[in-house]
Amino acid sequence: MRRGPFRDGVFRSALHEPRTAVVLGRWLGAALVVCFLTGLLSHLLQDPTGRLAGLLPARPVNGYRVTQGLHVVSGIAAVPLLGAKLWTVYPRLFEWPPVRSAAHALERLGIAVLVAALLLELFTGLLNTLQWYPWPFPFRQTHFWVGWLATGGLLVHLAAKAPLIARNWRRPRLTVPGRRAFLTSVAAAVGAVTLTTAGQSVAWLRPLNLLAPRRPDLGPQGLPVNRTAAQAGTVEVPAGWRLRVDGPRPYEIGLDELARLPQHEAVLPIACVEGWSASARWGGVRVAELMARAGAPAGSAVRVTSLEEEGPYRVMEMPAQYVDDPLTLLALRVDGETLDADHGFPARVIAPNRPGVLQTKWVARLEVSR
Known part of the structure; x- marks a missing residue:
């Protein structure tokens, strides 16, 4: 018993x-x-x-x-x-x-x-x-x-x-x-x-939203941030920053030159693995147009490299269907304002239907990967 x-x-x-x-x-x-x-x-x-x-x-x-x-x-x-x-x-x-x-x-x-x-x-x-x-x-x-x-x-x-x-x-x-x-x-x-x-x-x-871990309306420019510029070591952007675009006809382009290219806007969400998400109006240059200028054919995948020195997503692979989508931007602005450092100044990627960790901030280089 x-x-x-x-x-x-x-x-x-x-x-x-x-x-x-x-x-x-x-x-x-x-x-x-x-x-x-x-x-x-x-x-x-x-x-x-x-x-x-x-x-x-x-x-x-x-x-x-x-x-x-x-x-x-x-x-x-x-x-x-x-x-x-x-x-x-x-x-x-x-x-x-x-x-x-x-x-x-x-x-x-x-x-x-x-x-x-x-x-x-x-x-x-x-x-x-x-x-x-x-x-x-x-x-x-x-x-x-x-x-x-x-x-x-x-x-x-x-x-x-x-x-x-x-x-x-x-x-x-x-x-x-x-x-x-x-x-x-x-x-x-x-x-x-x-x-x-x-x-x-x-x-x-x-x-x-009383018990949720995050408030999607709190953060710089009204958007949450998971990884700040201070954490990434990108608070100070190199003087004379220029974007490197590699393809059959590689070139470099500065921020002022990017601003003079045809500008587009898209309302897209930042959606993170932790479950929070928030939409914003992003403005910038289409990634497809930047790659076409470098001679990349339609259907090319792109490798995106960030200015941050380390991190699991410092280098991001973007499949061709995202590159070719007209909503995929190299964003320079959010809701009409220049990007805050925590949101990726001077430029970041924003694309539809992608996890937030793949919306690379502080972009330094775009290159054809295949």
């Missing part, structure tokens, strides 16, 4: 039962599927490789803003859902005997891996929205692979529990006292968390 806090009969709530767990599992599963699929897209857009780079669409303009907003919103919503789900099923962790067979041992091991992966994924993802990384491992790569581990563990768990899920999928005739109130409370908690955080990416929810 077991003794102590986990003895038989200690878990008295009637809500530690399969039907409640199945309902919560459906909600949690939906949030995790959205989070996983949008996370895959985010990873692909940030780090396109091989032939996939040529398949990424430059339109819709707000594509990354929507998908990354959904990624963060669904991830935050999954936090209270996972807590409620674990509370419902945790008595099963202390069932006796702890292992009844080899198959049972494998099932419990799979659950342990699943729970650990989900907790790590949601915990690190939540701290990433705050740009706080109190761990020694690289966030983005770890987040990507743990996402696959959690998804695989979830599929195995669903397969193992399929008969139990099928028996409790429909609403039973007998209602457990308190179940409806408990599920309503969980739904209300998820709704409250979503409404008070989604405003960082959903403009019409901005008045409710």
